[in-house]
Amino acid sequence: MSDHLPVARSVILGTGSALPARRVSNAELSETVDTSDEWITERTGIKFRHIAGPDETTSTLATDAARAALDAAGLTGGDIDLIVLATATPDNTFPATATKVQAAIGMTGGIAFDVAAVCSGFLYALSVADSMLRTGMAKRALVIGAETFTRILDWEDRGTCVLFGDGAGAVVLGLETAQPDDDAPRGILATQLHADGRHHDLLYVDGGPSTTGTVGKVRMKGREVFRHAVVNLAEVMEQVMVPLGLTSADIDWVVPHQANARILDATARKLGLPPEKVVITVDQHANTSAASVPLALDTAVRDGRIKRGDLLVLEAMGGGLTWGAAVVRY
Structure with a gap:
């Protein structure tokens, strides 16, 4: 029923x-x-x-x-x-x-x-x-x-x-x-989130009210972060798509966290995604952390790439480590 x-x-x-x-x-x-x-x-x-x-x-x-x-x-x-x-x-x-x-x-x-x-x-x-x-x-x-x-x-x-x-x-x-018979419903269709605090020291800020009383600065082990990013992002994108019966061929656009062009390329290759389906703004904005995905999304909506009805996958990984993905029909 x-x-x-x-x-x-x-x-x-x-x-x-x-x-x-x-x-x-x-x-x-x-x-x-x-x-x-x-x-x-x-x-x-x-x-x-x-x-x-x-x-x-x-x-x-x-x-x-x-x-x-x-x-x-x-x-x-x-x-x-x-x-x-x-x-x-x-x-x-x-x-x-x-x-x-x-x-x-x-x-x-x-x-x-x-x-x-x-x-x-x-x-x-x-x-x-x-x-x-x-x-x-x-x-x-x-x-x-x-x-x-x-x-x-x-x-x-x-x-x-x-x-x-x-x-x-x-x-x-x-x-x-x-309606249940709508084969292309709009909205957020699925989300998937993860965290693994064992990797805290790969990307963190060396300050805070409870530890040093100062704001602190960003510290990162870039090579290790890169390795985790490619594996985790490819996995979480599959986890969010497979239960919906989706493959990379069904996706119109991937809107990824804009950390590094190499990570974007490697993740797309791992999933068999053509590069022209990936929204890239890292060249213009660099890594804007939590602002990265919505900034890239708005850029692609306003320049006409992303249109109503398009099927999107949003994904990101950050310090924590934390990572996640969402499938959205725009």
């Missing part, structure tokens, strides 16, 4: 993004860091990144991205009753940066909180918001990934400081009911 009931799904009503005004090329970076355009491009595929100025914060970028997503959805802040904001670089230790966005967009009630899962943060936030919508805790949600990662970089460590940038991306989610 239950198999024939309508199914409520969280659908993406609008997307938005925001970038700091300052855009920095590899050449400009090489004036202050012992590196070169050739070295960065060859190893990462990165050409540019945006760096937040003194008046640009995680909350201001998140707010701008949220407003753009609301505009795209034809809604206002008053129409939203849930904000889940993924970030590793909050404005303050507390309160949650989501509450700053809540006030800025004119949302006066509802629920607002942050999620910390670093580069996987947006996938975690999306999954949490989806669950809360489908269980009736909220009707419309803003899911945001926003970072000012350049604030926590060690600019003497050329192996990490060239990899990251700042930015924000957002989606508005609302519930839509699909």
